[in-house]
Amino acid sequence: MKKITISGFGGQGVLSLGKFISYSAMFQNLNTSWLPSYGPEMRGGTSNCSVIYSEEPIAAPVIDHPDYLLAFNDPSLAKFEDSVRPGGTILINSDIVTTDVKRKDVTVYKIPVDTIAQEINPKGGNIIMLGILLELFGDLKEEFAIQAIEHVFENKPKVIPINIECLKKGREYIKNLKK
Amino acid sequence: MIVQKKPQLLTDTPLHYCPGCTHGIVHRLVAESIEELGMCDNAIGVMPVGCAVFGYNYFKCDMLQAAHGRAPSVSTGVKRVHPDALVFSYQGDGDCSSIGMCETVHAAARGENFTIIFINNGIYGMTGGQMAPTTMEGVKATTCIYGRDPKINGNPIHVAEMLATLTGPCYIERVACDNPAHVNAAKKAIKKAFELQIAKKGFTFIEVLASCPSNYHLTPLDAQKFVTERAIPFYPLGVIKDTTKEEK
Amino acid sequence: MKKLWKGNEAIAEAAIAAGCRYFFGYPITPQNEIPEYMSWRLNEVGGSFVQAESEVSAINMVYGAAGAGGRAMTSSSSPGISLKQEGISYLAGAMVPCVIINMMRSGPGLGGIQPSQGDYFQATKGGGHGDYHCIVYAPASIQEFVDITYKAFDTADRYRVPVMLIGDGMLGQMMEPAEIPPMKNINRLPKKDWAVDCNNGGTQRLINSIKIDANELEEHNIHLAQIYEEIAKKETEVETYLCDDAEYIFVAYGSVARICKASIDELRKEGIKAGLIRPITLYPYPTKTIAKYAKKRIVKKFVTVELSMGQMVEDVRLAVNGKKPVEFYGRAGGNVMMPGDLVKYIKEGK
Numbered sequence: 135m136k137k138i139t140i141s142g143f144g145g146q147g148v149l150s151l152g153k154f155i156s157y158s159a160m161f162q163n164l165n166t167s168w169l170p171s172y173g174p175e176m177r178g179g180t181s182n183c184s185v186i187y188s189e190e191p192i193a194a195p196v197i198d199h200p201d202y203l204l205a206f207n208d209p210s211l212a213k214f215e216d217s218v219r220p221g222g223t224i225l226i227n228s229d230i231v232t233t234d235v236k237r238k239d240v241t242v243y244k245i246p247v248d249t250i251a252q253e254i255n256p257k258g259g260n261i262i263m264l265g266i267l268l269e270l271f272g273d274l275k276e277e278f279a280i281q282a283i284e285h286v287f288e289n290k291p292k293v294i295p296i297n298i299e300c301l302k303k304g305r306e307y308i309k310n311l312k313k
Numbered sequence: 314m315i316v317q318k319k320p321q322l323l324t325d326t327p328l329h330y331c332p333g334c335t336h337g338i339v340h341r342l343v344a345e346s347i348e349e350l351g352m353c354d355n356a357i358g359v360m361p362v363g364c365a366v367f368g369y370n371y372f373k374c375d376m377l378q379a380a381h382g383r384a385p386s387v388s389t390g391v392k393r394v395h396p397d398a399l400v401f402s403y404q405g406d407g408d409c410s411s412i413g414m415c416e417t418v419h420a421a422a423r424g425e426n427f428t429i430i431f432i433n434n435g436i437y438g439m440t441g442g443q444m445a446p447t448t449m450e451g452v453k454a455t456t457c458i459y460g461r462d463p464k465i466n467g468n469p470i471h472v473a474e475m476l477a478t479l480t481g482p483c484y485i486e487r488v489a490c491d492n493p494a495h496v497n498a499a500k501k502a503i504k505k506a507f508e509l510q511i512a513k514k515g516f517t518f519i520e521v522l523a524s525c526p527s528n529y530h531l532t533p534l535d536a537q538k539f540v541t542e543r544a545i546p547f548y549p550l551g552v553i554k555d556t557t558k559e560e561k
Numbered sequence: 562m563k564k565l566w567k568g569n570e571a572i573a574e575a576a577i578a579a580g581c582r583y584f585f586g587y588p589i590t591p592q593n594e595i596p597e598y599m600s601w602r603l604n605e606v607g608g609s610f611v612q613a614e615s616e617v618s619a620i621n622m623v624y625g626a627a628g629a630g631g632r633a634m635t636s637s638s639s640p641g642i643s644l645k646q647e648g649i650s651y652l653a654g655a656m657v658p659c660v661i662i663n664m665m666r667s668g669p670g671l672g673g674i675q676p677s678q679g680d681y682f683q684a685t686k687g688g689g690h691g692d693y694h695c696i697v698y699a700p701a702s703i704q705e706f707v708d709i710t711y712k713a714f715d716t717a718d719r720y721r722v723p724v725m726l727i728g729d730g731m732l733g734q735m736m737e738p739a740e741i742p743p744m745k746n747i748n749r750l751p752k753k754d755w756a757v758d759c760n761n762g763g764t765q766r767l768i769n770s771i772k773i774d775a776n777e778l779e780e781h782n783i784h785l786a787q788i789y790e791e792i793a794k795k796e797t798e799v800e801t802y803l804c805d806d807a808e809y810i811f812v813a814y815g816s817v818a819r820i821c822k823a824s825i826d827e828l829r830k831e832g833i834k835a836g837l838i839r840p841i842t843l844y845p846y847p848t849k850t851i852a853k854y855a856k857k858r859i860v861k862k863f864v865t866v867e868l869s870m871g872q873m874v875e876d877v878r879l880a881v882n883g884k885k886p887v888e889f890y891g892r893a894g895g896n897v898m899m900p901g902d903l904v905k906y907i908k909e910g911k
Contacts, residue, residue: 160738168736194823198899375757378769383621390625393609419614
């Protein structure tokens with residue numbers, strides 16, 4: 135089971151990144167849940183979602199201690215840093231986030247996702263992150279992530295190739311970083 | 314030769330209305346119109362809360378009894394299921410223009426294809442003569458015992474004229490039943506509204522100026538005279554909106 | 562085929578599959594996806610959608626459409642459900658079946674829009690005036706919401722009662738894989754020999770809740786009570802989770818029950834035997850199941866967990882009937898307890 139909290143400004147693709155993970159897990163025949171924050175905080179403020187996938191049925195769709203925190207802006211890091219389980223992972227969009235992670239008991243990756251995405255698809259920062267996650271998770275297969283992209287962009291087939299490219303680029307980036 | 318007979322659509326149940334009340338006449342006009350249009354087997358009525366709450370006892374067609382003021386919403390729901398049925402709601406002034414004004418206005422604005430028969434006697438009959446939205450200035454009611462004073466009680470509403478400002482309604486007419494000529498005109502108006510509904514022209518609204526001898530404390534004849542002398546000058550009779558004329 | 566569904570949209574599609582062709586609603590967060598979905602989807606299947614001028618009007622449109630024999634539904638959230646209560650009482654009185662969805666938000670008054678279970682009393686103890694009940698379901702997952710919505714129309718028709726499904730903003734907004742059951746052929750649904758449809762060969766059909774004669778009305782009240790008794794016998798639904806050896810039993814419904822399950826899994830890892838009784842129907846209430854466990858010697862206490870300041874806990878106490886302590890853990894205002902909170906609560910109170 136993996137529990138992921140994703141948080142950032144509206145418009146950064148935070149909620150849709152969560153959906154991509156859930157779709158990938160579903161296509162891989164896993165159980166999954168996607169729970170967004172909703173209401174006025176959606177309008178311009180920080181939005182977040184809780185995503186879980188698991189071989190077992192998912193009990194609580196809420197997450198108190200995520201395995202992964204994806205922080206796309208500073209307020210998100212401030213809000214959720216302490217909640218990450220010891221030994222968990224924090225991924226930061228370093229194009230936006232300027233504060234440092236204080237926790238010493240977690241793995242931190244600072245990734246300039248927007249910069250990486252820029253030359254392929256300026257809106258593809260979240261898909262870059264999806265590629266990175268595939269590599270870090272290790273148990274979600276790329277073919278299902280591609281299926282998820284194809285499904286979500288069913289009505290915009292033109293953008294499918296550039297998003298798949300983002301996915302692969304993200305994966306490649308983290309592979310190199312880990313070396 | 315039969316000059317006048319009871320419409321088939323009405324039951325033999327004795328009416329519970331007070332002597333001199335206009336409901337009985339309007340029931341007959343509605344029933345006759347439906348019968349003449351050959352719609353007896355294809356009509357659905359929605360009754361209000363008010364004196365006509367037991368109206369379903371007098372009509373043989375399928376009926377629904379609605380919550381106070383909600384008949385236009387109920388009719389909207391019925392019409393969606395049976396678009397070819399002739400659907401009418403039959404409502405008093407408290408029901409249609411006070412508690413149910415919102416439903417009335419929005420059904421009219423949507424142009425729902427049913428007919429409201431609006432009985433305006435300017436008073437709450439069933440509950441014992443309280444002030445209605447249509448009670449005229451100076452008229453006494455049990456909640457304005459010295460007569461309606463706009464400074465204290467607000468002003469009466471011209472419902473038909475107000476609805477005529479909307480795009481949705483197709484045909485709006487105000488009629489009265491204070492003399493035989495007016496009764497005949499009322500019949501024509503009701504029948505025309507039903508015809509337009511059958512032709513799927515949209516929302517139709519007939520306001521009937523009615524008497525309430527019991528609560529005005531008048532004899533049946535004087536109650537009719539009240540309609541003639543007081544109500545009609547304030548609520549003028551006639552066609553207030555008719556988009557079918559504009560079409561020609 | 563399983564699809565990733567947002568709760569509200571899955572409910573709407575399940576209703577259509579069940580033969581619902583008439584929907585009347587009014588915007589209110591967090592259930593807006595239901596009317597939005599219905600507005601285009603009903604058009605595709607030859608049904609009818611009206612955005613009513615108010616919740617009051619919407620429920621009365623349901624009364625009209627369902628009284629005319631259609632499968633009709635409305636949805637709203639707490640403040641809007643309050644406005645519908647008059648209409649629900651009339652539906653119950655006139656025995657007009659329909660389905661009502663309440664995606665609860667926090668109150669009282671305008672309150673907030675975050676998840677809550679503050680409408681338990683309203684849903685199960687009446688809500689509107691008079692002596693009536695709705696069948697009340699509290700699904701805990703999107704698949705369960707789909708399955709219960711699908712059968713709710715049949716259940717409503719069978720007993721001629723309004724059926725209410727209550728969830729919370731969490732269940733309405735979240736996404737989970739779910740499968741929609743097959744589309745029912747609406748022409749093959751059981752005929753309604755009571756509905757107004759102008760097709761009765763001269764005998765009047767009447768949808769009515771006024772019975773001015775005391776004896777006639779009492780007879781009607783008794784008739785309704787008999788129906789509710791039969792419903793209690795046949796329709797009560799409850800899930801138990803790891804209760805057989807449990808010393809601590811949570812009682813919770815809807816999304817909160819899932820949070821309890823997660824905390825039970827944690828507790829059991831630490832050797833603490835916890836279990837869950839999850840009422841699926843809130844009316845009729847699974848009193849017998851709770852009473853059965855209250856008699857077991859091994860059970861030390863019950864903990865009712867709700868997103869309220871304590872409503873269902875009263876029914877748990879009635880069922881336990883003093884045999885075991887009944888404690889209450891609640892969050893309100895839209896705050897949601899975490900599995901860890903319940904783990905801590907049980908460990909500290911041992």
